[in-house]
Amino acid sequence: MAEWEExxxxxxxxxxxxxxxxxxxxHAVGECEVIIxxxxxxxxxxxxxxxxxxGPIEDLSRxxxxxxxxxxxxxxxxxxxxxxxxxxxxxxxxxxxxxRPRPDDDELSDAxxxxxxxxxxxxxxxxxxxxxxxxNFMCDGAATAFSSELVLDENxxxxxxxxxxxxxxxxxxxxxxxxxxxxxxxxxxxxxxxxHHIDMHMKLLDEETLLxxxxxxGQSDGPQLEQNISAVLAQEDSHFGDPYRLVRIPMxxxxxxxxxxxxxxxxxxxxxFINGTLLVPTYRTEYDTTAxxxxxxxxxxxxxxxxxxxxxxxxxxxxxxxxxxxxTIGVADPLLIRHQRLADxxxxxxxxxxxxxxxxxxxxxxxxxxxxxxxxxGFASVPMTDQGAGNWSASIPAQSADSDVFYYVQGxxxxxKVQVRPLxxxxxxxxxxxxxxSAAIPDARGPVIAELFPNPTSxxxxxxxxxxxxxxxxxxxxxALGRTVQHLYSGTLPADHRVMVDISALPEAPYLLVVTNKYxxxxxxxxxx
Numbered sequence: 204m205a206e207w208e209e210x211x212x213x214x215x216x217x218x219x220x221x222x223x224x225x226x227x228x229x230h231a232v233g234e235c236e237v238i239i240x241x242x243x244x245x246x247x248x249x250x251x252x253x254x255x256x257x258g259p260i261e262d263l264s265r266x267x268x269x270x271x272x273x274x275x276x277x278x279x280x281x282x283x284x285x286x287x288x289x290x291x292x293x294x295x296x297x298x299x300x301x302x303r304p305r306p307d308d309d310e311l312s313d314a315x316x317x318x319x320x321x322x323x324x325x326x327x328x329x330x331x332x333x334x335x336x337x338x339n340f341m342c343d344g345a346a347t348a349f350s351s352e353l354v355l356d357e358n359x360x361x362x363x364x365x366x367x368x369x370x371x372x373x374x375x376x377x378x379x380x381x382x383x384x385x386x387x388x389x390x391x392x393x394x395x396x397x398x399h400h401i402d403m404h405m406k407l408l409d410e411e412t413l414l415x416x417x418x419x420x421g422q423s424d425g426p427q428l429e430q431n432i433s434a435v436l437a438q439e440d441s442h443f444g445d446p447y448r449l450v451r452i453p454m455x456x457x458x459x460x461x462x463x464x465x466x467x468x469x470x471x472x473x474x475x476f477i478n479g480t481l482l483v484p485t486y487r488t489e490y491d492t493t494a495x496x497x498x499x500x501x502x503x504x505x506x507x508x509x510x511x512x513x514x515x516x517x518x519x520x521x522x523x524x525x526x527x528x529x530x531t532i533g534v535a536d537p538l539l540i541r542h543q544r545l546a547d548x549x550x551x552x553x554x555x556x557x558x559x560x561x562x563x564x565x566x567x568x569x570x571x572x573x574x575x576x577x578x579x580x581g582f583a584s585v586p587m588t589d590q591g592a593g594n595w596s597a598s599i600p601a602q603s604a605d606s607d608v609f610y611y612v613q614g615x616x617x618x619x620k621v622q623v624r625p626l627x628x629x630x631x632x633x634x635x636x637x638x639x640x641s642a643a644i645p646d647a648r649g650p651v652i653a654e655l656f657p658n659p660t661s662x663x664x665x666x667x668x669x670x671x672x673x674x675x676x677x678x679x680x681x682x683a684l685g686r687t688v689q690h691l692y693s694g695t696l697p698a699d700h701r702v703m704v705d706i707s708a709l710p711e712a713p714y715l716l717v718v719t720n721k722y723x724x725x726x727x728x729x730x731x732x
Contacts, residue, residue, distance in 0.1 A: 204284075204285035204286065204287060204342075204344055204409075204531045204537075205342060205343055205344030205407065205409075205410070205479060206406075206407070206475070206476045207408070207409060207626065208344060208477060208533060208537065208539070208626075209393075209533065209534045209537060209538075209622070209626065210234075210476075210477060210478055210531040210532060210533055210534060211234050211235055211236060211528070211532055211533065211534045211535065212234055212235055212236040212237070212238050212267075212312075212319065212532040213227075213231045213234075213236070213237050213238065213477055213529055213531050213532075214238045214240070214278055214315060214442075214529070214530045215227060215228075215237070215238070215240070215276075215278055215528060215529055215530075216239075216240045216241070216273045216276055216278055216283055216311070216441050216528075217239050217240065217242075217247050218240035218273070218275065218276045219276050219518075220516045220518045220528075221250055221256075222256050222257070222275060222516045222609055223510060223511075223512065223516050223518055223525075223528070224239075224276075224516065224528070225250060225251060225256055225257060225260070226257060226510045226531060227482060227525065227528075228251060228260060228266065228481055229257065229260050230477075230482060230506075230508050230510075231477050231480070231482075232260065232263065232264075232265045232266060232375065233475045233480070233529065234269055234478040234479060234480050234730055235265070235478060235531075236265050236411050237265060237266050237267070238267045238315060238318075239266060239267070239268050239269065239534075240269045240270075240271045240273050240311060240314070240315070241268055241269070241270070241639065242270070242643055244268040244270070246716070247268060248263070249267075251263060251266070251281075252674070257313065265516075267318075269314065269315065269318055271310075271311055271314035271315070271525075272307040272310060272311070272314075273307050273308055273310075273311050274305035274306070274307045274308045275305055275308055276523075276528045276531045277308070277338075277523060277527055277528060278311070278336050278528055278529060279402070279523075279526055279528065279529060279530050280301065280302075280303075280336040280337050280338050280400075280416070280527065281301040281303070281305070281308040281311065281312075281336070281337070282298075282312055282315070282337065282530040283297055283298040283312035283315075283316070283530075284296065284297045284298075284299075284315065284337065284379070284382065285297075285531070285532060285533040286324075286383070287537065289407075289498070289562050290537075290539065290562060290696075291380070291537050291539050291562045291563055291672035292564050293322075294317050294321055294532075294533055294534070294535045294537075295321065295322050295323075295324055296312060296315075296321055296322070296324070296532070297322045297323075297324050297325070297326070297381055297382060298312040298313070298323055298324070298327065298460075298495050299325075299326050299327075299333050299334065299335035299668060300326065300327050300332060300333065300334045300335070300364050300365070301334075301336065301364075302334050302335070302336050302357050302363075302364055304364075309327075313327075314365065315532075315586060316658065319532065321535075322701070324381065326335045326377060326381060328366070329366040329367050329645070330367060331377060331380075332365060332366040332367050332376065333358060333365075333369075333377045333378075333381075334354075334355075334357040334362060334364045334365045335350075335354055335357070336400065338398070338400030338401070338402045338403070338523075338526070338527055338597065339351055339353050339354060339399065339400040339401055339402070339404075339645035340354075340401075341402065341406065341407050342382075342384065342407075342443075342710070343403065343407055343409075343410045343442055344410070344539075344541070345410055345442040345541060346383055346384060346385040346386060346410060346442075347384070347385070347386045347387075347388065347442060348378065348382075348384045348386070348387050348388070349388045349389075349390070349401060349405075349407070350388075350389050350390075350401060351388070351389065351390050351391070351393075351399045351400070351401050352389050352390065352391055352392055352399075352428045353392055353399040354374060354389065354398070355371055355374060355389065356392075358373070358374050358522070361548070367720070369541065371389070371629070373656065374387070375387050380450070386439075388439055389433060390431040390434070390435070391427060391612065393424040393425055393427050393428060393431075394424060394427060395424050395462075395463035395464040395468070396424060396463065396468055397522055398522050398523075398691045400527075400651070401467055402468050402472065402526045402527065403472065403473060403522070403594055404416040404424070404454070404470055404471050404472055405432075405472050405525075406429060406472045406473075406474065408450065408501060408502065410441055410442045410541060410543070410685055411441035411442070411443055411445065411448050411543060411544070412445055412447065412448040412449075412450060412501070412502070413432070413435070413447050413448070413449055414450045414452060414456040414472055414498075414625065415428070415432055415449060415451055415452070415472070416428070416451075416453070416471070416472050417451040417452065417453055417454060417513065418454050418462060418616070419462075419663075419704050419707075420705065421704035422462050423462035423463050423464075424448055424456075424462075424463060425459075436449065439693055441543075442541075443492070443543040445543070448697075448698040448699070449697040449698055449699070450497065450697075450698075450701075451697065451699070451701065451703055451705055452471050452472065452493075452494050452497050452498070453490060453493060453662075453663040453665075454470060454471075455469045455471075455487065455490035455494075456467060456469070456662070457469070457494060458487070460707065462664075466520040467513075467517075467519050467520045467522070468519070468522060469484075469486050469513065470484070470518055470519075471483055471484065471485075471494040471498070471525065471527055472526075473523070473524040473526040473527060474498070474525055474526055475525055475526045475529045475531070477505055477529075477531065477536070478626060479504070479505055479626060479627045479630075480506040480507075480508060481502060481505050481506070481507045481508070481511070482508050482510055482511060482515075482525045482529070483498060483500060483507060483508065483509050483525065484511075484512040484519065484524035484525045485510060485511050485512065485513070485585075486511075486512065486513040486519070487513070489657065489660070489661065489662070490662070490663065491509055492656075492657055493656060493657055493663060493665055495507055495509055495558070496656065497665070497670075497699075499559040501699070502625075502630020502631065503625075503627075503631045503632060503634070504625065504627035504628065504629075504630035504632065505627055505628075505631060507634075508527055512524045512525065521543065529560045535642060536563075536564070536618075536620060537563075537566045538561070538562075538563045538567075538614055538616055538620050538621075538622035539560070539561065539562045539623060540559055540560070540561050540612055540623070540624035541559065541560040541561075541624075541632070541673075542557070542558070542559040542560070542612055543558075543611075544633045544635070544648075545557065545608075545633065545635045546635060547582070547635050547636045547637075547638055548635065548636075548637060548638065549604075549637070549638050549639075549640045549726055550601065550637070550720040551601055551602065551603055551604055551637060551689075552601055553601055554593065554598035554599060555598060555599040555600075555601070555608070556596060556597075556598050556600050556614070557572050557586070557587075557596065557597055557598065557599060557610065558590075558594060558595070558596045559572075559594075559596075559612045559614075559624070560593050560595075561592055561593060561594050561595055561612075561614040562593045563614070563616035563617070563618070563620060564616075564634040565617040565618035565620075566616065567593075567595070567614055567615070567616055567617070568615050568616060568617045569586070569587075569615040570586075570587035570589075570595040570597075570612065570613065570614045570615075571584050571585065571586055571587060571597075571612070571613045571614075572584070572585040572586075572587055572597040572598075572599070572610060572611075572612055573585075573610060573611050573612075573613065573617065573629065573674055574608060574609065574610035575609050575610070576597045576602060576606050576607060576608055576609070576610075578609050578629075578632070582610075582611075582629055583608075585598070585599070585645065587612070593709070595612075595614075602637045603637065604637055604638065604639040604640065605638075605639050606634075606636070606637040607634065607635075607636055608634065608635055608636070608637065609632040609633070609634050610632060610633055610634075611623055611625060611628035611629060611631075611632045611633065612624050612625065612628075613628070619730040627691050649669050649672060650668050650676065650718050650719070650720045650724065650725070650726045651668065651669065651726060652666060652667070652668055652716070652718055652726045652727075652728050653667045653669045653700075654666070654667035654722045655667075655728050655730060658730050658731060659730065659731035660706065660730070660731075660732065661707060661711075661732065662705060662706070662707040663703055663705055663707075664704050664705075664706055664716075664730065665700050665701055665702075665703050666678060666703075666704065666716065666718065667701050668696060668700055668702070668718055668726075674695060674696065674720060674721055675693070675694060675695050675700070675720075675721045676692070676693075676694075676695075676720055676721070677690075677692070677693045677718070677719045678690075678691040678692040678693075678704060678716065678717070678718050678719075679691060679716075679717050679719075680689075680709070680714045680715070680716055680717075680730075681713075681714065681717060682714060682715075683713065683715075685715075685722055688709065688714065689705035689706065689708075689709060690713055691706070691716075692704055698713075706732055708729075709732050710732070711732050712731075712732055713729055713730070713731050713732075714729070714730050714731075714732060715727055715728075715729055715730075716728050716729075716730050
């Protein structure tokens with residue numbers, strides 16, 4: 204199961220960092236049941252209702268207190284993964300051998316499974332034993348998964364907790380047998396990430412979008428991370444057969460300006476989907492503003508909430524944040540919708556075909572495509588046609604140049620369940636633009652700098668050039684005399700049209716940012732350092 208799919212419960216353990224746990228509960232109870240494994244229910248209840256620590260949580264009706272043993276707060280790593288038989292049938296949980304000497308942590312999955320009446324399978328006994336950790340695993344819900352090579356180390360000859368020594372093929376076989384993972388992508392571990400969990404620097408936002416942290420050029424784990432991501436983009440395609448979309452988000456430094464290994468590993472990728480809410484670790488306003496803005500732009504309609512992980516309760520100093528201490532349980536009756544978003548187009552004559560994959564254990568009765576060019580005016584509906592094998596299709600009517608098109612898909616099962624994708628539709632949607640072909644004529648116009656934020660800034664600057672995606676640009680800074688003081692970027696822009704540059708080494712002053720496209724035409728904006 205992918206993390207962005209519908210969930211029925213969120214699991215946390217009530218131990219250290221109660222202030223952070225309380226904020227998680229505050230924002231999660233509106234989305235699903237919250238299961239709190241704890242030793243003393245009355246103590247937890249008193250804390251959640253206390254007017255201090257962010258104020259009382261008024262409605263705790265969806266909180267379940269579970270008296271079960273555990274050793275630590277890191278539920279992501281040791282709690283079971285969600286799997287479905289036959290893709291959408293029975294919900295099951297799969298529990299790996301935890302890679303820490305914490306036996307009670309390794310038992311929590313069985314306790315929660317018993318409480319929820321969900322069968323728990325395990326890879327804890329030879330010949331099916333596998334050592335793994337949830338922070339080092341992400342999947343797209345469509346048989347592709349990502350991890351660092353830690354999973355190979357821990358199941359190889361030097362593993363500490365494995366019973367069977369496995370090579371990569373052996374690891375892949377267990378993942379396929381128990382989880383249906385047909386393609387398992389593994390990346391080199393980063394030199395300064397002490398735990399080697401990929402959720403500290405990357406995340407799948409959907410089947411085709413990778414959110415990846417970005418360090419200043421040449422610093423910290425940046426070089427190895429860039430090698431890893433470049434290899435994935437060059438060698439692997441998304442489930443839909445096209446290259447992954449890449450969204451970058453700055454990795455913030457410490458207060459003193461340091462990165463690992465000279466500071467804690469601060470990251471915004473360590474976030475968690477809870478149905479329509481995304482909980483994100485935050486650190487300091489000057490960086491948080493940029494990160495939250497990027498996430499809200501990429502996930503329209505989601506309630507993107509920041510939770511401080513770096514001040515009074517410094518959980519990030521222990522190499523973890525929000526994703527690391529939460530684990531979701533999928534719904535028992537999923538209606539799966541999978542769709543490859545439409546790209547920007549110059550087409551103004553022919554309609555835009557939309558295809559989607561829908562499945563429910565009772566079958567799909569109806570599927571509908573909703574679209575609009577103005578979300579404030581509502582969405583038009585188009586019935587989708589069953590093409591067989593779970594595939595449905597419809598078309599959006601052709602639109603004129605310079606139009607923005609917003610759309611989503613709804614499915615209704617034979618049993619009456621209704622689901623939409625994106626999960627937050629109609630508040631959220633997929634979007635594409637109908638471009639003006641005259642704007643693509645060489646030398647017709649220069650690039651447009653649509654956004655420049657934050658401005659002023661003392662460190663990371665995000666530049667958005669929407670009409671230069673997949674094209675080479677050069678970005679430089681000039682001083683008041685027109686002299687180039689820093690060459691910031693040269694290369695092709697990624698799919699999100701953004702480039703992130705680090706100007707922390709420059710003196711405080713106004714500068715002119717100049718973006719030049721492949722035709723030699725430029726756009727300029729003033730920034731303040």
